[in-house]
Amino acid sequence: MLNNNLEKLLKGDVEKNTPEAIKEDKIFNYYNKNKFTFKLTQNLVEKLNLKSWFESYKKEAMVSTAGIRGPQNILYPHDTRFPINTIGITLATLAKALVLKEKYPNSNLVKLVGCEVRYNSKIYLDIIARIQASLGIRTLTPVNRETIPIWLASFLAFKLDLVGAEYITSSHGISVKNATKDLNNQGSQFLPDESMEFVNKIEEILNTVKKDGFFEIEFSSSDSMLIDEETMKRLNNGLDLYVEYLKNGVANKKNICSIQTFDKKIVIDSVGGCAYNTLSKILEQLNIGDKFVWFNKEEDPFFHGIGKDIKKDKNGNDVFYDWSLDVTVVGKDKDNKDYFPVIKSLNYGEKLKDYPVGTVVLITDPDHDRLNIVQVVKSEIKEDVKKAGVDFVELDNNRLLCIFSANQAFLMIMDFWNKSLDKNKDTEYFIVKTSASSKAWDEWAKANKIKVINTPVGFKEIAGVVRKIESQYEKNVQNIKIIDIFNNEISLGKNPRMIFGGEESGGMIIGAIEPVKSLNNRIAIAMREKSATEAIIIASALIASIDIPLVNHLQKIYDENNIISRFDVRADISYYNESEPDINKLKEAKKIGEKQRTKNDLFYLALAIAKYEEKITLDNIKEILSSTFNDLDFSSLKDIIFVGDGTYLDFEDKFVEIRPSGTDAKTKAYVGGFDKKLLDEWANKLGNYDGSLNDVYKKYLNEEYVVNSKKKSFELYEAYSTKDEDQRKFNIPKYKF
Numbered sequence: 001m002l003n004n005n006l007e008k009l010l011k012g013d014v015e016k017n018t019p020e021a022i023k024e025d026k027i028f029n030y031y032n033k034n035k036f037t038f039k040l041t042q043n044l045v046e047k048l049n050l051k052s053w054f055e056s057y058k059k060e061a062m063v064s065t066a067g068i069r070g071p072q073n074i075l076y077p078h079d080t081r082f083p084i085n086t087i088g089i090t091l092a093t094l095a096k097a098l099v100l101k102e103k104y105p106n107s108n109l110v111k112l113v114g115c116e117v118r119y120n121s122k123i124y125l126d127i128i129a130r131i132q133a134s135l136g137i138r139t140l141t142p143v144n145r146e147t148i149p150i151w152l153a154s155f156l157a158f159k160l161d162l163v164g165a166e167y168i169t170s171s172h173g174i175s176v177k178n179a180t181k182d183l184n185n186q187g188s189q190f191l192p193d194e195s196m197e198f199v200n201k202i203e204e205i206l207n208t209v210k211k212d213g214f215f216e217i218e219f220s221s222s223d224s225m226l227i228d229e230e231t232m233k234r235l236n237n238g239l240d241l242y243v244e245y246l247k248n249g250v251a252n253k254k255n256i257c258s259i260q261t262f263d264k265k266i267v268i269d270s271v272g273g274c275a276y277n278t279l280s281k282i283l284e285q286l287n288i289g290d291k292f293v294w295f296n297k298e299e300d301p302f303f304h305g306i307g308k309d310i311k312k313d314k315n316g317n318d319v320f321y322d323w324s325l326d327v328t329v330v331g332k333d334k335d336n337k338d339y340f341p342v343i344k345s346l347n348y349g350e351k352l353k354d355y356p357v358g359t360v361v362l363i364t365d366p367d368h369d370r371l372n373i374v375q376v377v378k379s380e381i382k383e384d385v386k387k388a389g390v391d392f393v394e395l396d397n398n399r400l401l402c403i404f405s406a407n408q409a410f411l412m413i414m415d416f417w418n419k420s421l422d423k424n425k426d427t428e429y430f431i432v433k434t435s436a437s438s439k440a441w442d443e444w445a446k447a448n449k450i451k452v453i454n455t456p457v458g459f460k461e462i463a464g465v466v467r468k469i470e471s472q473y474e475k476n477v478q479n480i481k482i483i484d485i486f487n488n489e490i491s492l493g494k495n496p497r498m499i500f501g502g503e504e505s506g507g508m509i510i511g512a513i514e515p516v517k518s519l520n521n522r523i524a525i526a527m528r529e530k531s532a533t534e535a536i537i538i539a540s541a542l543i544a545s546i547d548i549p550l551v552n553h554l555q556k557i558y559d560e561n562n563i564i565s566r567f568d569v570r571a572d573i574s575y576y577n578e579s580e581p582d583i584n585k586l587k588e589a590k591k592i593g594e595k596q597r598t599k600n601d602l603f604y605l606a607l608a609i610a611k612y613e614e615k616i617t618l619d620n621i622k623e624i625l626s627s628t629f630n631d632l633d634f635s636s637l638k639d640i641i642f643v644g645d646g647t648y649l650d651f652e653d654k655f656v657e658i659r660p661s662g663t664d665a666k667t668k669a670y671v672g673g674f675d676k677k678l679l680d681e682w683a684n685k686l687g688n689y690d691g692s693l694n695d696v697y698k699k700y701l702n703e704e705y706v707v708n709s710k711k712k713s714f715e716l717y718e719a720y721s722t723k724d725e726d727q728r729k730f731n732i733p734k735y736k737f
Contacts, residue, residue, distance in 0.1 A: 006302075006305050006308045006309075006310065006320065007302045007305070007308075009310065009318065009319075009320045010074075010175070010176075010302075010308075010320045010581075011074070011075060013319075013320055013581030014073060014074055014075050014076075014176075014581055015075060016581070017581045017582045017583065018073060018075065018076055018079065022073075022076055022078075022079050022081075023076055025078075026078045026086075027044065027048070027078050027086070027087055028078075028086075030077075030078070030086050030123055030126070030127060033221060033222040033223070034221050034222075035134075035218075035219060035220055035221045035224075036219050037216050037217070037218055037219070038090070038216070038217045038218075038219065039214050039215075039216050039217075040091075040205075040209055040214060040215045040216075040217060041209065041213060041214045042209050042210055042213050042214070045206060045209055045210070048080040048087060049080060049081075050080065050087065050091075050206065051206070053080050053083070053085075053087075053088060054091075054202060054203065054206060056070075056083055057083065057088060057092075057199070057202075058199050058202075058203075059663065060083070060662070060663040061192065061195040061196060061199045062192050062195070062196065062662075068083075068092075068179055068180060068182075068195070069083075069084075069170050069173065069177055069178070069179035069663065070082065070083025070084045070177065070178075070179065070663075071083065071084065071174075071176045071177050071178075071578070071583075071586070072084040072085060072119065072120060072176060072177070072178050073085070073583075074119040074120065074175075074176055074301075077119075077120040077123055077124075079583075081583045081584075082583060084177075084178045084179065086123065086124070086127060089124050089127050089128065089180065090127055090131065090217060091202050091205060091206075092180065092198065092202065093127060093128045093131045093132065093166075094131055094135075094205065094217055095198040095199070095201035095202045095204075095205060096164075096166075096182065096198040096201075097131060097132050097135045097137055098135070098198075098201055099197050099198050099201050100137065100163055100164070101135060101136075101137075104163065104732055107732045108138070108732060108734075108735065109136070109137045109138065109163050109732070110137070110138045110139075110140065110160075110162050110163060110735060111132060111137055111138075111139050111140070111162055111163055111164050111165055111166065112139070112140040112141070112153055112156055112157060112160075112162055112164075112165040112166070113125055113128045113129050113132075113139055113140075113141055113153075113165065113166045113167070113168075114141070114142055114147070114148040114150075114152070114153045114165070114166075114167050114168070115147060115148075115167065115168035115169065116147050116149070116150075116168070116169045116272065116274040116366045116367045116368070117147055117272045117273055117274050117299045117300060117301050117303075117366055118168070118169065118170060118175070118177075118178050118301050118366065119175070119176070119178065119301045120178065121168045121169075121178065121301075122145060124168050124178070124180070125141070125145060125168060126145075126222060127219075128166055128168075128180075129141055129222075129227045130219045130220045130221070130222060130224065130227070131217065131218070131219060131220075132226075133220035133224040133226035133227050134218035134219055134220040134224075135218070136226070137163075137226065138226050138228055139226060139227050139228060140156075140160075140162070140228050140229075140231055140232050141227060141228065141229050141232065142229070142232050142237050143229055143232055143233045143237055144229070145229070146237075146277060147273075147274045147277055147278075147299060148237060148238075148274075148277075148278055149274060149275065149278055149279075149367055149368035149369065149531070149532070149533070150167050150169055150171075150181060150367040150368070150369050150529055151368070151369055151527070151529045151530065151531035151532075151533065151534075152237075152238055152239075152242060152278060153165045153166075153167045153183060153187075153529075154167075154183055154187035154188075154527065154528050154529035155187060155238065155241075155242055155245070155527055155529070155531075156187075156238045156241070157183050157184075157185065157186070157187035157528075158185075158186055158187035158516075158518055158522070158524060158527070158528060159238075159241055159245075159516075159518050159519060160518070160519055160735075160737060161185070161518050161519055161520040161522065161733045161735075162185060163185050163730070163732065164182070164183055164184050164185055165183040165187065166180055166181070166182055166183065167180070167181045167183065167367070168180055168181075169181060169366065169367040171365060171366070171367055171369065171370070172271075172324055172325035172326050172365040172366065172370060172506075173324055173325075174307070174322035174323075174324050174578055174579065175301065175302055175303060175307075175308070175322055176322070176579075177578075182194070182195065182198075183528075183529075185730045186463070186467060186524075186528055186726075186730075187463075187527065187528040187529060188460055188463040188464065188467065188528040188529075189458075189459065189460035189463070189528075189529070190460070191460060191464065191721060193718075193721075231737055234737070235737065237278075239278065239281055239282060239285065240285075242282065242533075243282055243285045243286065245516060245527075246282070246286070246533070246534070246537065247286075248512065248513060248514065248516075249510055249512060249513060249534070250417070250510050250534050250537045250538040250541070251286055251537050254420065254541075255420075255537065255538070255541035256286055256287070256288060256541075258541050258544040258545055259288045259291055259537075259540050259541055259544050260287065260288055260291065261544070262291060262540075262543070262544035264356070264358060264359070265291065265292065265293050265355075265359070266291060266292050266293075266359075266360055266362060266540055266543060267292070267293050267294070267295060267352075267355070267359060267360065267361040267362065268292050268293070268294050268295070268361075268362050268364070268536065269294075269295040269296055269346065269361055269362070269363040269364070270294060270295065270296050270297050270364060270368075271296055271303055271304070271306055271325055271363060271364065271365055271366060272296070272299065272300060272301075272303045272304075272325070272365065272366030273296060273297055273298050273299035273300055273304075273366075274299060274366050274367060274368050275364045275368040275532065276294060276297035276298075276299075277299070278368065278533070279364075279368065279532075279533055279536065280294070280297070282533060286537075288540075291540070292540075295346075295351060295361075303325060303366065305345060306325060306342065306345045306346055307322055307323040307324055307325050307326075307341070307342045307345055308320070308321070308322055308323070308345060309321045309322075309323060309341060309345070319579075319581075320579055320581070321577070321579045322578065322579045323341040323342050323345075324342070325342060325365050325366065326342060326505075327340065327342045327343050327346070327363055327372045327374075327403065328340075328372070328391075328403070328405055328406075328570070329341065329342055329572060330572075339393075340391070340393060340403065343374075343393060343401070343403060344393075346363075348361070348374070348395065348401055349395050349396065352376055352395065352401075353395075353396070355376060356376075357376055357377060357378055357399060358375070358376065358377070358549065359375065359376045360373060360374070360375045360376075360539075360543050360550070361373070361374045361375070362535075362536050362539060362540070364532040364536070365506075365532070368531075368532045368533070369507055369529065369530045369531060369532055370406075370505065370506035370507050370530065370532055371406070371409070371506055371508070371532045371535035371536060371539065372403075372404070372406065372409070372506055373404045373409040373539060373550070374401050374402060374403050374404065375401070375402045375404070375549065375550050375551070376395065376399055376400070376401060376402075377399065377400050377401075377402055377549045377551065378398065378399060378400070379394075379397070379398050379399060379400055381400075381549065381551070381552070382400060384549075384551055384552060384555065385400060385402055385551050387555065388408075388551050388552075388554050388555045388558070388566070389408075389566055389567040389568075389676050390402050390403070390404060390405075390408060390551050390554070391403040391405070402549070402550065402551050404550065404551075404554075405504070405568060406437075406502070406503070406504050406505060406506040406507075406508075407437060407438035407440065407441070407504050407568045407672075408438075408554055408568075409539070410441070410500070410502050410508055411438065411440055411441060411444060411554070411557060412542060412550065412553060412554055412557060413500070413508070413535070413538050413539060413542060414431065414441070414444070414499060414500040414502075415444065415557050415561075416538070416541070416542040416545065417499060417500065417510055417538060418448060418450070418499055418500075421499075421513075424495075424497075426493075426495055427493070427495050427496070427497050428451060428491075428492045428493040428495065428496045428497075429450050429451070429496070429497055429498075429499050430450060430451035430452065430453060430490070430492060430496055430497075430498055430499065431445055431450060431451075431452055431453070431498065431499050431500045431501065431502075432453045432455060432462045432465050432466065432498060432500075432501040432502075433452065433453070433454060433455070433462075433500075433501070433502060433503065434454070434455055434456065434457045434458070434461065434462070434502075434503040434504065435454045435455065435456065435457070435485055435486070435643040435644075435646070435648055435657060436457050436503070436504055436646070436657045436659060436668070436670040437502065437503055437504040438504060438565065438568050438672055439565035439654075439655055439672045439673075440558070440563045440565045440566060440568075440672070442454075442565075443561065443562075443563045443564060443565060444557070444561045444563060447560075447561040447562060447563075448561070450499060451490050451491075451492060452484075452490070453465055453482055453484045453490055454484045454485050454486055454488075454643075455484065455485055455644070456485055456643055456644025456645045456646075456717070456720075457503065457505075457644070457645055457646065457659060458503075458645070459503060459507050459529060459530050461644070462501045462502075462503070462509075463528040463529070464721065464725075464726075465482060465484075466498065466501065466524070466525060466526045466528070467528075467725075467726035467728075468482060468724050468725060468726055469482060469492065469496060469525065470515075470523060470524060470525055470726065470728075471724070471725075471726040471727060471728055472724070473494075473495075473496070473515075473523075473525070474523065474728065476494070477494065478493075478494045479491055479492075479493060479494065480492040480493065480494065480496055481724075482724070483720070483723055483724070485643045485644050485720060486641060486643070486648075487641075496525070497511055497512075497513070497525065498510075498511025498512075498525055498526045499511055501526055502530070503530075504568070504570070504670070507530030508530055508531075508534070508535050509526055509527050509529075509530055509531055509534055510526075510534055510538060511525055511526040512524065512525055512526055512527075519733075519736070519737070520731075520733040522728075564653075564673075564674050565654070565655075565672045565673050565674060566674055567672065567673060567674060567675070567676040567679055568670070568671070568672045568679070569670075569671045569672075569676065569679040569680050569682075569683045570668060570669065570670050570671075570683065571668070571669040571671075571683035571684050571687040571688070572666065572668055573666060573667040573668070573669070573687050573688055574593075574664075574665065574666050575589075575592070575593025575594075575596045575597055575665040575666065575667075576589035576590050576592070576593040576665050577589065578664075589665075590664070590665045591665075592665075593665025593666075594664075594665045596665070596690065596691070597660050597661065597665050597666060597667050598660065598691075598710075599690060599691025599692075600658070600660065600667050600687075600688075600689055600690065600691045601646075601647075601658070601660035601667070601691075601710075602691060602706050602707065602709060602710065603689065603691040603692075603693070603697075603706075604640070604647035604649075604658045604686075605642060605647050605709050605710065605713055606701055606705060606706040606709040607621050607624065607625075607640050607647070607701075608640045608641055608642040608647045608648075609642060609709040609712050609713060609716075610700070610701055610705070610709075611639075611640055612641075612642065612716070613712075615700075615701070615705075616700045616701065618637065618638075618639070618640075620700050621637070621640055622634045622635065622637055623696060624694075624696050624697045624700065625637070627694055627696040627697075628689070628694055628696075628697070629685060629686070629689075632681075632682065632685065636651045636652035636653055637649060637650070637651055638650045638651060638652060642713055642716055643657065644717050644720060644721075645659055645660075645662065645717070646658055646659030646660070646668075647659075651673075653673055653674065653675075654671060654672060654673030654674075654675075654678075654679065654682070655670075655671065655672050655673070656669065656670070656671050656682055656683070656686055657669070657670040657671075658686055658687065667687055667688075668687070669682075669683040669684070669686055669687025669688075670683070671683040671686075693706065
C-alpha cells in the first residue's frame, strides 16, 4: 500500500506540473502503429524550443559516461521541456541511422534495440525500431519486445557482428530518469567522439528545417518486416549463445558443481524485475536454478518502491523523494545520523527474518549490469565486521546485515577466480580498473604478480583499453604495451589474458580464458559491457566454496596479501533535488548546482593541469592546499594528476579522487587508505569544498588559467583516448542467422 501511495504521489506531482497544452498535443501520435510521416517544421522547432533541448543534449553527449541521460515526463513522454522525450529520441535515432548509412553505403545494416522496465521504454523502443526500418535498417528486437539486460544487447552486437545496438535504460538512476545507451559494432558504449558524429547530424537536420522550413521523418509500421523478432526467437533471444560463452568462463564445470552441491539457498533481488526474465532462464540452462530464491521478480517501472521516500518541504507538505537504486548511498536520518536509505527500503528486516544466518543476497539493478552483495551474520562478530571496514545495519537483536561495497565484493571475486585458474607461464595476466576503484585491488594485484591498468571512470573506458590490447594482439605484436590514465606504460607480452575488469560502482566482467569469437571470427579477450549474470555466477561459486562469513574471508585476503588500503569511502554530493516535480524549478536548481560543482572541480583540476604543464611545483600545491584546508595534513602528497574526468591526489598513505558529474549538478569524492574515520573526513571536506580561490592560490594561478583548465583537460583526455586506439575496420558480413 505504501508503494502505491508513493507512486500516486509521484504521478500526482507530474500531472499537476504538466501544462494542459502539453497534455493535449502529442506532436505526433506515437501510439499509431501504422506507417506515417512526421513533418518537423520550423514552427514546431520554435514551439518546442528544440534548439535549447539540442544544446543540452549536445553538452551531455560530449562528456557522458553511461549514455545520454536525463529526466523525462513519465506520463507525457512527448514533453520537450525534459531532456528525454519522444521528439528527441526521434531526432537522435534518425541522425544515428543517417550516419550509419553514410558510413556503410549500399550495405545490409542490422542493429538490435532492447530495453529494461523504465517508464515509456517500450514507446521509445518502438520509435527507434520504426525509424530504422523506414531507412532500410533491419532491427532485431527481443521476442514480444520483452525486456533484456544491457549486457545481452552488448554481447549480441559483438557475437552476431551487428553494426550496433541501442539500449534504453538509466541503470540504477532514479525512476523518472531514462536514457539511450548507444553501442557500436563491438558492443562497446559510444565514446564521446562517436556520439558527436550523430549529434552533429541532428544539428544538420535542424539547420535543414530552418533553411527549407521542414524535414520529413518516416515511420514504418510497427509490424514492418524489417523489425525482426523472428531471428531473436530462433536464437532464443540470444541466451543459448550467452550460456555457451559462460561455460567457457565463469560457468565452468568446477564452479557449477560447487554451486549444485551447496547446501544453502542464495537470494537474488531483481530490483525492477528485469533480471528475472533472463537470468532465471540462464540458471535453469546451467542446472542451478533450484539453488536460488528470488525477491522482486515482477517487472515494475517504479522499482517496487525501492529507494523511494516522502520528505517534508519547507512548508511542511509531503513531497516525493527518490534516493536512486544505489544501495551504498548514505543519507542522514532525522537525528542527523548516517543510514542507508535504499537498504532500508528493501525491507530486509522483514523479508529475511526466516532466513538462516549466513544467507547471502545478490542485488542487481534494473538493467541487470551491477551487483551488490549483502550477508546475514551473527551480531557477535560485529567487531570483525568493523575491523574489515564493512558497513552493516542491525536486522534484529541477534543478527547484522553486512553491506559489502563493490570494492570489497570484487576483491573477493577476483581473488577466487585467480586462484581457480590453471595458469600458463607464457601468459601475462592483468586487471583493468577505474582510477576511482579501490587501491586494495592494485595492492592485491602486485602481491599476485598481476599487471594493473587504470582508466577513467566508465565501463566504456575499460572496454576501450581491452580493444586497444586486442588490436595489438591481432597484429601479433610481441610485446603489447598500454599507456594507462596515470601515464604508466604497462607491458603485457604477446599473449595477455584479463583476470578481471571492473569499477567501484558495481560493474564487472571476467576475462575470457581463450579469446571469444564472433560468428564472423572477430576476437575479443573480454566482453564490452559489465554483466551481473557473470558476477552472480562467480559470486555464487565463491559463496559455495567457503565455510566462514564473507567478512572473515575478506579479512583473510587482506592479511594474505599484506593489503594496507583496506578502507574506501565515497561521498556523493548533490547540489539539488533530482526529484523536484516542477521542471522549471528543477532546471533552475540544476543550473545553480552546476556552477557549484564546476567551482569545486576547477579548484583541483587547475592544480593538476598546472603541475602537468610545469607552471607550479608539488611544494606549491601543498602550500595552496594546506592554506585552504588548514586542518588537514598534505605533507605526504606525492602527486596530483588529471585522470580523464577527475583529479586524483596520490598520498603515501591514501588517495583522493574528486570527480564532477559531466552532465549533472553532482560531485563524487572517492578516498581510499587504512584509516576509515580519517578517510570520511577527507572525502567530505574536499568533496564539499565551495571552490573559492584564496590569496595563496592566486599567487600561483590566476582565475583565467583556472577557468581555461577545463578546455585543456578535454585535450589531454582526447590524447589519452586516441593513443594506440583500436583501428580495426568493421566489415558488414553476409548474415546467416
